[in-house]
């Protein structure tokens with residue numbers, strides 16, 4: 001090292017991956033959103049030193065998935081000097097992991113396959129005698145983490161329902177109704193002048209009206225709605241509980257179409273059965 005470099009050597013900064021600790025812990029992994037891609041251990045970005053040269057982030061991203069301690073120092077150097085082949089390998093590596101995660105999610109959430117069977121599926125190309133049990137268990141652990149992450153992500157924490165005064169109550173139909181077409185129903189009620197009035201509803205109020213069977217607690221009905229979102233592989237809205245409560249209360253007080261009751265209640269058949277099916 002020449003004298004100039006020694007005194008004015010490249011500026012060092014705290015490692016942005018491990019925040020200067022020299023090792024990557026779960027907080028770092030979560031902060032960089034690498035929960036399914038890294039394990040805890042010595043930091044590969046600063047090589048465990050806690051400090052990096054200030055130029056490093058301009059050469060390689062702090063969250064580059066491929067840059068782990070599994071990488072040889074030769075490959076690391078190639079990445080930093082932006083060697084094309086190494087960059088291509090890094091991209092392929094990332095793609096390979098993303099594909100694996102997507103396959104696990106599909107197998108579990110769409111095809112309902114359990115983690116150990118998913119592991120068998122990925123190991124099916126191998127001879128039974130060649131399968132290392134420890135490696136298989138690690139694979140199962142990893143698959144379980146993928147599933148848990150997706151499940152947590154898909155199920156927000158619902159707070160409104162917890163303090164809702166009617167959460168332990170049930171709801172029943174209190175209006176006559178019939179099918180308008182294959183998708184839509186209408187309510188038949190009397191207006192102020194005792195004339196028949198027809199009312200149609202938006203999708204969700206209609207669903208909730210049709211589900212008003214007097215047998216389901218409101219807090220359990222929320223779980224049912226959550227499951228419907230999950231079954232159709234949709235993200236559960238974070239305010240689903242509030243949305244459900246607003247709709248139920250509006251069905252009760254604005255439309256008089258349902259009633260919230262304290263006990264499980266059998267719905268009057270004139271409200272339960274569509275008008276055209278009644279004798």
Ligand SMILES: [Zn+2]
Nearest residue numbers: 015018043046
């Ligand atoms: Zn570091």
